[in-house]
Amino acid sequence: REGGREMAAWARAVRGLLLDVSGVLYDSGGDGGVPIAGSVEAVRRIKASGLKLRFCTNETQATREEFVKKLQGLGFDISVAEVTAPAPAACRILKERSLRPHLLVHNDLVPEFAEIDKTNPNCVVVGDAAENFTYANLNEAFRLLIGMEKPVLISLGKGRYYKETDGLKLDVGAYMKALEYACDVQAEVVGKPAKMFFESALAEMGVPPQQAIMIGDDIVNDVGGAQRCGMRALQVRTGKYRPCDENHPRVKPDAYVDNLAQAVDVILRQL
Amino acid sequence: REGGREMAAWARAVRGLLLDVSGVLYDSGGDGGVPIAGSVEAVRRIKASGLKLRFCTNETQATREEFVKKLQGLGFDISVAEVTAPAPAACRILKERSLRPHLLVHNDLVPEFAEIDKTNPNCVVVGDAAENFTYANLNEAFRLLIGMEKPVLISLGKGRYYKETDGLKLDVGAYMKALEYACDVQAEVVGKPAKMFFESALAEMGVPPQQAIMIGDDIVNDVGGAQRCGMRALQVRTGKYRPCDENHPRVKPDAYVDNLAQAVDVILRQL
Numbered sequence: 001r002e003g004g005r006e007m008a009a010w011a012r013a014v015r016g017l018l019l020d021v022s023g024v025l026y027d028s029g030g031d032g033g034v035p036i037a038g039s040v041e042a043v044r045r046i047k048a049s050g051l052k053l054r055f056c057t058n059e060t061q062a063t064r065e066e067f068v069k070k071l072q073g074l075g076f077d078i079s080v081a082e083v084t085a086p087a088p089a090a091c092r093i094l095k096e097r098s099l100r101p102h103l104l105v106h107n108d109l110v111p112e113f114a115e116i117d118k119t120n121p122n123c124v125v126v127g128d129a130a131e132n133f134t135y136a137n138l139n140e141a142f143r144l145l146i147g148m149e150k151p152v153l154i155s156l157g158k159g160r161y162y163k164e165t166d167g168l169k170l171d172v173g174a175y176m177k178a179l180e181y182a183c184d185v186q187a188e189v190v191g192k193p194a195k196m197f198f199e200s201a202l203a204e205m206g207v208p209p210q211q212a213i214m215i216g217d218d219i220v221n222d223v224g225g226a227q228r229c230g231m232r233a234l235q236v237r238t239g240k241y242r243p244c245d246e247n248h249p250r251v252k253p254d255a256y257v258d259n260l261a262q263a264v265d266v267i268l269r270q271l
Numbered sequence: 272r273e274g275g276r277e278m279a280a281w282a283r284a285v286r287g288l289l290l291d292v293s294g295v296l297y298d299s300g301g302d303g304g305v306p307i308a309g310s311v312e313a314v315r316r317i318k319a320s321g322l323k324l325r326f327c328t329n330e331t332q333a334t335r336e337e338f339v340k341k342l343q344g345l346g347f348d349i350s351v352a353e354v355t356a357p358a359p360a361a362c363r364i365l366k367e368r369s370l371r372p373h374l375l376v377h378n379d380l381v382p383e384f385a386e387i388d389k390t391n392p393n394c395v396v397v398g399d400a401a402e403n404f405t406y407a408n409l410n411e412a413f414r415l416l417i418g419m420e421k422p423v424l425i426s427l428g429k430g431r432y433y434k435e436t437d438g439l440k441l442d443v444g445a446y447m448k449a450l451e452y453a454c455d456v457q458a459e460v461v462g463k464p465a466k467m468f469f470e471s472a473l474a475e476m477g478v479p480p481q482q483a484i485m486i487g488d489d490i491v492n493d494v495g496g497a498q499r500c501g502m503r504a505l506q507v508r509t510g511k512y513r514p515c516d517e518n519h520p521r522v523k524p525d526a527y528v529d530n531l532a533q534a535v536d537v538i539l540r541q542l
Contacts, residue, residue, distance in 0.1 A: 133406045135441075142432065142441050160453045161413065170406075170413050170453050177452040178445035182431045 010232060010254070011270040016052035016207035018084075018198070018226065019043075020216035021059060021067075022162065023239015024260050026074055029165025033074065036238050038261025040075040045264050047077060049271065052205040055083045056198070056214070058157040058191040058221065060127035060172065061106040064088070084201040086156035086191030087112035090125055093190065099152060101125040104141045104175075106132060123152035126179065126187075128159075128172040138178065145183045153179055157191035159221060163240050192218070193225025202229070213254075215263050217241045224251040234263050281503060281525075282541040287323035287478035289355075289469070289497065290314075291487035292330060292338075293433065294510015295531050297345055300436025304345065307509050309532025311346040316535050318348060320542065323476040326354045327469070327485070329428040329462045329492065331398035331443065332377045335359070355472040357427035357462030358383035361396055364461065370423060372396040375412045375446075377403060394423035397450065397458075399430075399443045409449065416454045424450055428462035430492060434511050463489070464496025473500070484525075486534050488512045495522040505534050 019025065025043070026033045046053050055078060059067055064080045064087075071078050087109055094101055100117050103110060105127035113125075124141050145151040159171035176187045191197050202209055209230035216222020217239030226233040235241060235253040238260075246256070257263040290296065296314070297304045317324050326349060330338050335351045335358075342349050358380055365372055371388050374381060376398035384396075395412050416422040430442035447458045462468055473480055480501035487493020488510030497504040506512060506524040509531070517527070528534040 131406055133409070135402055135404045138404070138445075139438075139440055142445075143439050146432070146439060160455070161417070167410075168414050168417060169410055170449065174409075174413075174449040174453040178441065178449040181448040182441050182445040184431070 015211040018056040021057040023217035042264040127156035153187040155187040192221040198229040219245040286482040292328040294488035313535040398427035424458040426458040463492040469500040490516040
């Protein structure tokens with residue numbers, strides 16, 4: 001197999017895997033989503049192999065608790081402690097810099113910010129707010145930002161769009177760009193492809209980047225982001241993968257695999 | 272006066288004036304808006320002077336008919352034939368290139384596109400849709416664009432925000448940027464500051480750019496756009512003008528005036 005040969009040279013050093021979730025483990029949708037064939041078993045095989053494992057998601061439509069519960073319901077062996085997600089990373093930044101956010105996020109994400117002071121906001125945090133991306137809410141976030149002496153916009157990811165079972169949806173990155181342009185500011189992106197986000201996932205695993213492999217469906221945010229941190233990265237041909245990704249002008253995965261199951265096959269064979 | 276001295280050298284050649292409308296003639300708002308002090312009389316004085324006059328607006332929340340009716344109601348001497356606006360300019364482009372638009376615009380603008388074939392869209396036209404900028408409508412426009420072999424996005428302006436009596440609102444430019452980013456396309460901007468837009472206003476007046484002066488409140492879209500066409504441009508200190516505009520890194524008006532009335536005073540004195 002193509003993937004197998006290409007990986008042979010460097011995959012033997014692997015000690016830890018980072019998995020994107022949506023589009024790799026399952027396809028999301030209004031109905032809760034469906035597992036991608038072979039992925040439930042693939043996660044079990046990784047855990048049995050002794051490799052370290054971290055789920056590295058830009059999911060911001062639910063708390064980690066709810067997100068994990070949904071995945072467990074689909075059959076995945078996953079716990080909250082194994083998940084690296086943007087909201088907790090944003091909370092660390094907010095605390096460090098004494099920032100009080102106005103939240104433009106999904107209702108179901110709000111509990112992640114329970115311990116953060118949100119009175120008299122001095123920054124805006126935007127996530128994938130979905131139905132909360134109303135004209136009124138966008139104007140409100142904009143007015144707060146433009147009224148700040150030095151506007152601070154923190155974005156929980158910069159994805160362009162994602163696929164749900166009922167079609168493509170604009171992702172947080174599009175709304176981030178709208179606010180950036182209107183206020184003439186640059187957002188600080190938390191979540192993939194931010195370097196700090198991958199670095200904290202690696203630190204949580206205790207594995208250096210040279211011994212870690214990222215597996216994702218997003219050529220820019222998963223593959224490109226991980227590679228910039230010194231990791232190897234595989235792109236699966238599931239989820240939001242499109243054939244034209246293979247001609248991407250700037251990012252080239254270390255290998256392609258049809259899906260997570262094939263990635264795990266090839267990686268475990270090298271050990 | 273500062274403005275008077277600075278203009279003396281070149282204002283004698285003037286044969287035509289282009290006036291921005293919102294923020295120069297009146298301040299808009301949910302209640303229909305209020306005239307800016309002295310502007311009704313200033314328009315009358317321009318007409319009495321024999322100078323050519325063109326109203327050059329990026330207004331896309333109403334047809335020209337409704338827009339002119341509102342201004343007449345505020346006391347202005349203005350007719351539809353004197354107005355250069357983005358929607359008719361977009362219609363010319365759509366016809367020339369056989370483009371069939373999906374419209375993401377204000378309900379009250381739709382009649383401007385009455386004669387345009389909108390079946391089976393092969394482009395998206397975005398205007399200041401205001402309350403029509405819903406999550407569902409943005410996703411719909413996005414899906415149409417991303418599904419096109421070569422996405423064509425036409426934007427009726429690229430303003431960042433504007434002021435209404437109840438506060439600042441995101442303008443079409445912010446939503447244009449969101450769609451540009453999500454689809455990785457560059458919008459074609461119709462309306463100010465597009466060169467073609469100013470050129471058609473000049474052609475309608477029959478005045479070359481060297482003999483025309485633009486008067487507006489928007490440092491980039493009015494002043495910068497007109498100057499790039501070879502016109503002189505004054506910024507009024509009304510409407511969306513902010514003191515920090517006077518330190519703009521790229522655009523410097525040929526003169527500042529407190530308001531339209533003062534601009535007309537100074538210009539007519541040179542004749």
